[in-house]
Amino acid sequence: MPAQAGECVKTRSASRQTEYQRLKNDIVPGLLFNQTLYERWLFTQVSGNTIWLDAGCGHKILPTWRTSAERQLVGQARFACGCDGDLDAVRRHTNLLNRVVCDLGALPFKSGTFTLVTSNMVMEHVEYPLEAFREFERILKPGGVVMVHTPHRWSYFAMLSAVVPQTIKTRVSQWLDGRPEEDLYPVRYRCNTEKRLRRLFWDVGMTEVQSSMFASEAIFQALAGSALGRFLVRLELYVLRLALRPRWRFLRLSICGMYKKSTDPAPARRHVAYEQRDMMDVKKRTTR
Secondary structure (H helix, E strand, C coil): CHHHHHHHHHHHHHHHHHHHHHHHHHHCCCCCCHHHHHHHHHHHHCCCCCEEEEECCCCCCCCHHHHHHHHHHHHHCCEEEEEECCHHHHHHCCCCCEEEECCCCCCCCCCCCEEEEEEECCHHHCCCHHHHHHHHHHHEEEEEEEEEEEECCCCHHHHHHHCCCHHHHHHHHHHHHCCCHHHCCCCCCCCCCHHHHHHHHHHCCEEEEEEEEECCCCCCHHHCCCHHHHHHHHHHHHHHHHHCCHHHHHHCCEEEEEEEECCCCHHHHHHHHHHHHHHHHHHHHHCC
């Protein structure tokens, strides 16, 4: 019986996926998963000269089904390292041999160590992103790059998520994409617009090189097995088709930006204003 039940689950899952693909091809053909787009950006930045830190690495760099691509990326780099505050997640990472448990606001690396720092779906969980960005800038070599991929605060999904209690979001996420509870963290959205990211990196002496907003696969695609579910998926796909138009790009799910550390020491002057604001933030936190 357990084997038969397992086969039934697989059959239903395949049926839902087939139905979702049919709807997607009808409404918005060519729609790509935002992690696929992030992976493409990542491959343009990792080479034999890259000294790479994946900040907030968790237990994987790319989605689970892209393990071979992840292994290829790590192999391409001259040196690859990951860091995260979650000890259990770091222990479960299979492709990064060099891993460190630490806070992103206090990285245990020498200044000017890395040429690339990446952060994939991490910064939305960070309470004080400016502290992390200051550390990213410190550990980068001159001319080094930070690549941040994070949800857009005003996407349709983030706005919906903001009004749903965390317990419900956890259950829905587990049901929709099978993520275990330990992989779900509260969101803060302290830096989740293009303008905010640009400003925060400017404050630590870094300049935006490139920024794009990614649409993605329908969040509710797992509902495509029922008539009501197909209605909801169809509705979401029409929203995604609208989001692909430049005028409606704010509806897209995530932001991917690259920010470069200057080779000129002059931008360090920006830190003066930043340090003053930072001291005020520290005082506020210590008096709470």
